Amino acid sequence: MDNIKIEKMSISDLDNISNILEREFDDFWNYNILKNELENPKAIYIICKKDDEIIGFAGITIILEIAELNNIVVKKSHRGKGISSILLSNIIEIAQKNNCEELNLEVAKSNEIAINLYTKFEFKQVGLRKKYYNGEDALLFTKKL
Ligand SMILES: CC(C)(COP(=O)(O)OP(=O)(O)OC[C@H]1O[C@@H](n2cnc3c(N)ncnc32)[C@H](O)[C@@H]1OP(=O)(O)O)[C@@H](O)C(=O)NCCC(=O)NCCS
Known part of the structure; x- marks a missing residue:
């Protein structure tokens, strides 16, 4: 994509999307939670821009040699065009450059699209947390780097 x-x-990127964050991206992550994340020295967040529009973001927290994917979100109007794949490849590269040995994540069992994305990137399911998200089970995935 061009x-x-x-x-x-x-x-300031977060401020830029704050008005549309929950409506046009995803309502799971609100401004204050993301601001805390950006202020965490162990976290690394990236955005994807098309021209000057922010159309996606993703972040990891790195503790020793383990990276945890905190979120990966694409603006609703730009989904299905490969944007999360670009974000995730960059996140994997960043984790590798920071000497991480694995990238872990949790995803709601019903989030088929995200599970397809992680499977495409060869994450393996390694566990399940019962009633993790508001009563819904979460699947634990990991990828060796
Ligand atoms: C999950 C999410 C990030 C995917 O973003 P996206 O940019 O639309 O995804 P892509 O276009 O890069 O597609 C990546 C893969 O996801 C899967 N996928 C994408 N859209 C899909 C759909 N409508 N149905 C089934 N699988 C789909 C496919 O495996 C796809 O790979 P392929 O196109 O090579 O087959 C996006 O739907 C989103 O922001 N959802 C809300 C937030 C969320 O649930 N994040 C994950 C948990 S934190």
């Missing part, structure tokens, strides 16, 4: 850029995410 004019796609990946950049490190700043608080």
